[in-house]
Amino acid sequence: MNTKSPYQIKIGKILSVKQMTSMEKMFEIALPGEDLSHAPGQFVEVSLLGIGEAPLSVSSSPTKQGSFELVVRKVGKLTGALHKLKAGDEVGIRGPFGQGFPVRILEGNDLLFVAGGLGIVPLRSLINFVIGNRKNFGKVDILLGCRNPKEMLFHEELAGWKERLDVNFNCTVDKADPDWKGNVGLITSLIPGVTLDSERTFAVVVGPPIMYKFVIMKLLDKNIPERQILISLERHMKCGLGKCGHCQIGNTYCCQDGPVFTYEKVKAIGGAI
Amino acid sequence: MNKPKVSFFDFACCEGCQLQIANMGELLLDVLGAIDVVEFREVMSEKWVGEFDVVFVEGSITTPQAIEHIKRLRARTKTLVAYGSCAAIGGVNGMKNNYKLEDIRKSVYGKDANFFPTVETKAIHQVVKVDYVIPGCPVYLPEVVAVLKAFLAGLPRPVPDNAVCVECKLNENICLYERGVACLGPITRAGCNSWCINHGNICYGCRGLVSNPNTKGAKDILEKYSLSVDLIANKMNMYNKCGENDNRE
Amino acid sequence: MQYNLLNKNQLNDLISFLAREQKVVAPVAQGLNNYAFTEIKNGIQATLNYIPTTLPPKKYFMPQRETLATYDTTQGQNMDPVVEHEKVALFGVHTCDLAGIQCLNMVFSEKPKDQNYLARKNAITIIGYECNAYCDRFASCRLVHNHTPNGGYDLFMTNLGDKFILHVNTPAGEKIIERSHLFSLAAKADLAALERLRQKKREIFEKNEIPIEHEKIPELFDKSYQSKVWADLDKRCVACGNCTNVCPSCYCFDVIDEPNLDLTTGRRYRQWDSCQNETFAKVAGGENFRKERGARQRHRYYRKFRFPIEKFSRFFCTGCGRCSRACMAKIDLKETLVSLIKEQGMENPNAGRQSTIAEKPATF
Ligand SMILES: Cc1cc2nc3c(=O)[nH]c(=O)nc-3n(C[C@H](O)[C@H](O)[C@H](O)COP(=O)(O)OP(=O)(O)OC[C@H]3O[C@@H](n4cnc5c(N)ncnc54)[C@H](O)[C@@H]3O)c2cc1C
Ligand code: SF4
Ligand code: FES
Numbered sequence: 001m002n003t004k005s006p007y008q009i010k011i012g013k014i015l016s017v018k019q020m021t022s023m024e025k026m027f028e029i030a031l032p033g034e035d036l037s038h039a040p041g042q043f044v045e046v047s048l049l050g051i052g053e054a055p056l057s058v059s060s061s062p063t064k065q066g067s068f069e070l071v072v073r074k075v076g077k078l079t080g081a082l083h084k085l086k087a088g089d090e091v092g093i094r095g096p097f098g099q100g101f102p103v104r105i106l107e108g109n110d111l112l113f114v115a116g117g118l119g120i121v122p123l124r125s126l127i128n129f130v131i132g133n134r135k136n137f138g139k140v141d142i143l144l145g146c147r148n149p150k151e152m153l154f155h156e157e158l159a160g161w162k163e164r165l166d167v168n169f170n171c172t173v174d175k176a177d178p179d180w181k182g183n184v185g186l187i188t189s190l191i192p193g194v195t196l197d198s199e200r201t202f203a204v205v206v207g208p209p210i211m212y213k214f215v216i217m218k219l220l221d222k223n224i225p226e227r228q229i230l231i232s233l234e235r236h237m238k239c240g241l242g243k244c245g246h247c248q249i250g251n252t253y254c255c256q257d258g259p260v261f262t263y264e265k266v267k268a269i270g271g272a273i
Numbered sequence: 274m275n276k277p278k279v280s281f282f283d284f285a286c287c288e289g290c291q292l293q294i295a296n297m298g299e300l301l302l303d304v305l306g307a308i309d310v311v312e313f314r315e316v317m318s319e320k321w322v323g324e325f326d327v328v329f330v331e332g333s334i335t336t337p338q339a340i341e342h343i344k345r346l347r348a349r350t351k352t353l354v355a356y357g358s359c360a361a362i363g364g365v366n367g368m369k370n371n372y373k374l375e376d377i378r379k380s381v382y383g384k385d386a387n388f389f390p391t392v393e394t395k396a397i398h399q400v401v402k403v404d405y406v407i408p409g410c411p412v413y414l415p416e417v418v419a420v421l422k423a424f425l426a427g428l429p430r431p432v433p434d435n436a437v438c439v440e441c442k443l444n445e446n447i448c449l450y451e452r453g454v455a456c457l458g459p460i461t462r463a464g465c466n467s468w469c470i471n472h473g474n475i476c477y478g479c480r481g482l483v484s485n486p487n488t489k490g491a492k493d494i495l496e497k498y499s500l501s502v503d504l505i506a507n508k509m510n511m512y513n514k515c516g517e518n519d520n521r522e
Numbered sequence: 523m524q525y526n527l528l529n530k531n532q533l534n535d536l537i538s539f540l541a542r543e544q545k546v547v548a549p550v551a552q553g554l555n556n557y558a559f560t561e562i563k564n565g566i567q568a569t570l571n572y573i574p575t576t577l578p579p580k581k582y583f584m585p586q587r588e589t590l591a592t593y594d595t596t597q598g599q600n601m602d603p604v605v606e607h608e609k610v611a612l613f614g615v616h617t618c619d620l621a622g623i624q625c626l627n628m629v630f631s632e633k634p635k636d637q638n639y640l641a642r643k644n645a646i647t648i649i650g651y652e653c654n655a656y657c658d659r660f661a662s663c664r665l666v667h668n669h670t671p672n673g674g675y676d677l678f679m680t681n682l683g684d685k686f687i688l689h690v691n692t693p694a695g696e697k698i699i700e701r702s703h704l705f706s707l708a709a710k711a712d713l714a715a716l717e718r719l720r721q722k723k724r725e726i727f728e729k730n731e732i733p734i735e736h737e738k739i740p741e742l743f744d745k746s747y748q749s750k751v752w753a754d755l756d757k758r759c760v761a762c763g764n765c766t767n768v769c770p771s772c773y774c775f776d777v778i779d780e781p782n783l784d785l786t787t788g789r790r791y792r793q794w795d796s797c798q799n800e801t802f803a804k805v806a807g808g809e810n811f812r813k814e815r816g817a818r819q820r821h822r823y824y825r826k827f828r829f830p831i832e833k834f835s836r837f838f839c840t841g842c843g844r845c846s847r848a849c850m851a852k853i854d855l856k857e858t859l860v861s862l863i864k865e866q867g868m869e870n871p872n873a874g875r876q877s878t879i880a881e882k883p884a885t886f
Binding site for chain 3: 004005006007008009011047048049050051052053075076079090092111151208209234235238239241242243244245246248249250251270273
């Protein structure tokens with residue numbers, strides 16, 4: 001029977017590997033002869049045969065041609081094995097999967113990005129897309145938080161965003177070290193200081209599960225409507241095809257219906273955050 | 274690539290797990306193609322003096338000498354595998370911990386007791402760091418091979434954390450509770466492909482408890498089937514006494 | 523030609539005929555009132571008078587363990603997708619299990635399609651078998667309208683006492699009738715006998731087993747998310763996963779790689795998984811989104827009675843009663859529903875009565 005298995009992988013060639021922190025590495029990957037053609041916020045299933053598969057967010061902007069970037073935190077079997085790879089090695093790629101950020105809807109509006117920890121990885125895809133098409137968007141604020149300065153990712157890029165006059169950038173760490181000159185405190189502490197027009201602001205929030213509740217409370221305090229708060233949910237995923245059930249929250253399959261949802265939708269699902 | 278140097282050692286145990294491995298049959302040839310066994314008392318007389326890549330340890334720690342020995346082994350090997358229930362969870366040797374050490378010593382060695390120092394039974398991980406665990410009394414060979422492959426590939430391989438029932442149902446066995454027999458499957462870790470139940474036995478819990486067992490719920494089940502709670506407590510005790518030390522930490 | 527007759531003493535011949543062309547599986551007694559779909563070579567081995575088998579026929583549509591691909595990494599990440607399927611005739615499938623297969627069909631035909639499932643489904647011939655009375659007290663097929671056939675088979679057999687009457691539903695079923703030369707056309711009197719039997723069934727399955735109207739169930743679940751009933755299940759459930767493994771409409775799975783000892787070749791396979799298992803929803807960082815057993819139980823019930831309504835316009839509970847039979851903690855689906863109904867004050871002791879009348883009789 002001539003069938004196309006949804007489990008078939010494409011070969012991805014690793015072009016470069018960069019150590020970012022003690023836990024994270026960035027991989028630049030090319031699919032020979034094609035672009036990944038992802039939307040910001042989408043993810044791919046990365047596989048190493050004999051080891052397994054894991055969902056990983058695409059961190060580069062779709063405006064980047066010829067290759068894409070993943071940032072991988074070493075936490076277990078597959079991510080540990082990925083960390084041992086070097087330029088020239090191959091990985092298997094399935095996807096892109098899921099609903100990314102609704103770029104069309106965001107156009108013409110003000111954007112408030114809130115990234116906690118690894119949340120900056122998928123958010124970076126959208127931020128760089130917005131910066132690459134800057135005139136299509138209104139005011140842009142970026143708030144970034146992480147546990148300590150050592151865990152901060154994309155130093156050079158962050159510096160670039162900070163320099164820009166058309167982007168307001170602010171960051172904080174939960175715990176400072178002697179070299180840290182910036183804010184200390186939870187990311188929620190940065191939100192009250194942002195001036196925004198709640199009518200035309202979309203807040204895009206990505207971070208660890210516990211962060212959402214508190215950040216969203218602050219955003220609602222700012223009168224941002226629930227349907228203008230976008231979040232990306234992390235769930236255990238296996239198939240990416242809306243079948244295996246691991247990623248299910250209430251009635252929704254995070255891998256196909258998400259990972260990006262409006263807070264309005266998330267609230268209706270129940271048990272999501 | 275050099276084949277990893279592998280050795281097998283035993284502490285307090287019945288050596289049944291070694292026997293399992295020695296009698297691996299056809300699989301053994303494949304396994305021997307991948308590793309280099311340098312010391313294995315059950316099957317060979319050679320002794321290895323250098324470092325090991327991996328040491329398989331059977332049995333639990335019950336004497337001060339054993340504590341020193343396992344520490345020395347740990348220092349000589351890159352990887353340590355605790356295999357068999359005695360090594361992995363303390364196993365039946367743990368029943369010793371139901372009694373006062375002095376009493377035990379006297380009843381076993383009588384008037385010579387003073388020549389035989391003893392300590393509370395411990396699983397290997399309660400004394401030194403363990404990299405891989407293969408519970409089971411005896412070990413289930415496909416799992417030994419799975420762990421070996423994980424080791425060769427440099428991958429972690431945690432013991433499954435779902436119930437034996439999961440595998441038992443996949444094998445479509447008749448549930449022992451329907452026969453009116455108490456079985457520890459619902460709270461014991463899977464990974465043995467419900468080996469015992471497939472062969473008409475009950476699950477004795479030799480693989481240790483799941484990480485979050487509903488022990489109260491399990492007791493209620495026994496009551497519903499009019500089975501004695503003591504009965505299952507004894508069965509649990511048989512293999513899992515040492516686990517109490519993990520909870521204390 | 524929609525209805526055909528088979529003589530009782532020719533059942534064996536039918537099985538032999540089917541077995542010539544494919545593997546035939548049918549319910550076989552295992553002792554202690556347990557049954558299992560098992561390969562048979564002749565009709566004597568099969569038991570037509572059975573209560574739902576330990577595992578439902580889903581094991582032929584999505585086997586417990588199923589290879590998705592084999593690989594050889596000596597030249598890089600090369601994998602060959604595998605679609606395993608063989609010709610199978612499923613003999614003697616109850617209406618509840620037909621419904622379960624229909625549920626799975628919907629799930630796996632939905633985009634992105636699951637080619638492995640669909641290839642297997644296309645190779646399976648289904649011969650249904652009517653229950654003329656309740657299997658046991660665990661069944662609730664009336665509640666979900668699965669006590670009578672609603673399609674999903676090639677042939678459907680009803681036991682008329684001295685003979686079987688078979689409804690032909692597909693060209694594949696038609697072919698069996700034609701090529702086996704075992705059947706004769708049903709006469710008016712046979713159809714009347716079938717109608718009498720169905721009438722009698724209407725009396726047996728007179729009203730819903732649970733005091734609630736079919737249509738009210740989604741509302742019940744809308745109100746019950748915070749119910750105390752889930753806390754009770756939390757105390758009792760030991761998370762053994764039996765309920766989901768035996769469920770004809772549960773299809774969650776895990777994907778696992780299994781290398782050979784050479785570490786370069788091996789296979790990627792899927793294996794049944796369960797939302798009741800501790801690790802099912804756990805993610806890196808240790809967060810477990812359904813940590814409590816009660817929350818996992820609730821998830822299971824909602825996946826049967828609430829979530830599929832929007833997506834597939836049907837209940838995924840088929841009323842087979844397997845989860846209640848298989849639960850050592852005696853968590854009983856019917857009891858759970860009754861507790862929820864009482865809690866919401868939605869009891870309707872006559873539920874189901876009127877809709878019985880509205881039901882279509884067998885079409886002639
Ligand atoms: C949509 C999405 C996007 C993600 N993006 C990124 C990213 O850009 N960078 C990154 O470093 N990580 C990301 N993750 C998390 C990443 O998928 C997990 O860390 C990875 O699957 C762990 O695999 P492992 O084999 O290394 O771990 P394992 O050895 O399998 O397990 C280690 C831990 O990870 C958990 N885990 C296992 N499988 C999954 C899974 N499929 N999903 C979530 N947790 C799992 C286990 O429960 C366990 O606690 C993302 C997850 C999702 C769902
Ligand atoms: S069968 Fe019973 S005990 Fe087992 S997971 Fe299901 S509800 Fe819990
Ligand atoms: S990852 Fe399998 S259903 Fe979403």
